[in-house]
Amino acid sequence: MNFSEKLQSASAKNNSLVCVGLDPDRSLMPENTDVFDFNKAIIDATSALVCAYKPNLAFYEAMGDEGIAALKQTIKYIPQGIPVIGDAKRADIGNTSRAYAVALFDVMQLDAATVNPYLGFDAVEPFIQYSEKGVIVLCRTSNRGAEDFQSLSCVTRQGTRPLYRIVAEKAQTWNSEGNIGLVVGATFPEELKLIRQQCPEMFFLIPGVGAQGGDVELTVKNGLNEEGGGAIINSSRGIIHASRGKDFAEAARNAALKLREQINRFRPTK
Amino acid sequence: MNFSEKLQSASAKNNSLVCVGLDPDRSLMPENTDVFDFNKAIIDATSALVCAYKPNLAFYEAMGDEGIAALKQTIKYIPQGIPVIGDAKRADIGNTSRAYAVALFDVMQLDAATVNPYLGFDAVEPFIQYSEKGVIVLCRTSNRGAEDFQSLSCVTRQGTRPLYRIVAEKAQTWNSEGNIGLVVGATFPEELKLIRQQCPEMFFLIPGVGAQGGDVELTVKNGLNEEGGGAIINSSRGIIHASRGKDFAEAARNAALKLREQINRFRPTK
Numbered sequence A, B: 001m002n003f004s005e006k007l008q009s010a011s012a013k014n015n016s017l018v019c020v021g022l023d024p025d026r027s028l029m030p031e032n033t034d035v036f037d038f039n040k041a042i043i044d045a046t047s048a049l050v051c052a053y054k055p056n057l058a059f060y061e062a063m064g065d066e067g068i069a070a071l072k073q074t075i076k077y078i079p080q081g082i083p084v085i086g087d088a089k090r091a092d093i094g095n096t097s098r099a100y101a102v103a104l105f106d107v108m109q110l111d112a113a114t115v116n117p118y119l120g121f122d123a124v125e126p127f128i129q130y131s132e133k134g135v136i137v138l139c140r141t142s143n144r145g146a147e148d149f150q151s152l153s154c155v156t157r158q159g160t161r162p163l164y165r166i167v168a169e170k171a172q173t174w175n176s177e178g179n180i181g182l183v184v185g186a187t188f189p190e191e192l193k194l195i196r197q198q199c200p201e202m203f204f205l206i207p208g209v210g211a212q213g214g215d216v217e218l219t220v221k222n223g224l225n226e227e228g229g230g231a232i233i234n235s236s237r238g239i240i241h242a243s244r245g246k247d248f249a250e251a252a253r254n255a256a257l258k259l260r261e262q263i264n265r266f267r268p269t270k
Helices: A003-013 A035-046 A057-061 A065-077 A094-107 A121-128 A146-150 A163-173 A189-198 A216-223 A248-266 B003-013 B035-046 B057-061 B064-077 B094-107 B121-128 B146-150 B163-173 B189-198 B216-223 B248-266
Strands: A018-021 A052-054 A085-090 A112-115 A134-140 A153-156 A159-162 A180-184 A203-206 A231-235 B018-021 B052-054 B085-090 B112-115 B134-140 B153-156 B159-162 B180-184 B203-206 B231-235
Touching: A003 A134, A018 A248, A035 A065, A035 A248, A052 A085, A052 A231, A057 A065, A057 A085, A057 B094, A065 B064, A085 A094, A085 A134, A094 A112, A094 A121, A094 B057, A112 A121, A121 A134, A134 A146, A134 A163, A134 A189, A134 A203, A146 A163, A146 B163, A153 A163, A159 A163, A163 A180, A163 A189, A163 B146, A180 A189, A189 A203, A189 A216, A203 A216, A216 A231, A216 A248, A231 A248, B003 B134, B018 B248, B035 B064, B035 B248, B052 B085, B052 B231, B057 B064, B057 B085, B085 B094, B085 B134, B094 B112, B094 B121, B112 B121, B121 B134, B134 B146, B134 B163, B134 B189, B134 B203, B146 B163, B153 B163, B159 B163, B163 B180, B163 B189, B180 B189, B189 B203, B189 B216, B203 B216, B216 B231, B216 B248, B231 B248
Parallel strands: A018 A052, A018 A231, A085 A112, A112 A134, A134 A180, A180 A203, A203 A231, B018 B052, B018 B231, B085 B112, B112 B134, B134 B180, B180 B203, B203 B231
Antiparallel strands: A153 A159, A153 B153, B153 B159
């Protein structure tokens, strides 16, 4: 099963577009909790409610060897049927990007990875060549600084439009393997709508609901494809750090349940 | 000593603008050679000839835990006076980029890191806050795909110019700590000239001489600052894989010597 099939299968089984961001922050965890044990409890509590998990590598790398070990254990522990997206935002020139693809797909055994488009096609190509894996290109990120470059008006022969739209266009032309998706932040619902119109069939990874303040209703109305899917709606802190107490897993389950309901309320019924 | 001072000191001591990219490729190494032992031999053979070393994290991550261990050993082994640039091309939204800065500067103990500008200021800020460390922003990369986005004409109130120039301008406005540099590929000498005119005082990390075909004379004439410095001219494969045989360290020394001479021939004499 390739990434897209695995995603659709998990999404259908759990009736969910929720992705849980496994980004453990020690200062928000119960004291003296092992990172893998924390993730394990979160996964046990939420695996019937999600379409994917998304660990961000930064949090594990910041913990050194122990963090990398916990990440690997976590990836292995996630039930087979649920895809794991490595939020890595990697990219480098050709042969170096190939090494990153090996690191993420072969060594870490991730099902998909986020990549940064700034270096252009040859930086993304080595990821695309893993046709079974998902390659999720940063398009319009959810942060404030996204405006600095992504919104710049770019002049091309086809007219003038923001950089993030040109990134979306290029990603479409690169998508011969059908394994490319886009990162589009929930915090920019109008842009989300435009990018969905432009790319009706791509899957979108949509961060920014929850702690970052993105609106769930607008995210669902603007971000889904015609079949009411094609979206991976991520919440990290809002779910995994819903409680700092010993009830953190139960609180995470409740937060995931609530987000799934909020999303499904606005999904078209089939 | 901050990064910039350390760089200038090593550069003056070794009369060199050469940076050796420590990007070991097992298929180009003598058989059955341990990665750290390989790097150690390269460092022993070249440490009197360089201004910096630059390991690219991708190659180590692709080797798994063993690679990460070899990278850490390598960073520790490099003589104190020579700065180590982590070519990581990281960036993420605010609190996540902070975790990457911790990973690179605190855990890995690197002196500088390359960062990707696509996510904007808040992705770069956590790195800048380490005022003793160097933060090297991708501006015009040396690869073919660089054209895809970096060369797009962007319209702003100050006129129309390529994205990479706007990145350089923004990097200047972000440079309150004086610790920001730019990555500008040697394969685009005209762009290098323009960016140097625009940023007369920033240090540039210039990859692309050697295996990628960048011209040394043009790199030196276009890339240096008024004092004949401010440039870190990187060669990776061209030095460390100059020979696949047991003489690889000697061959690396000769290649580094040659590159230093080629560069110094065109540097202004003080």
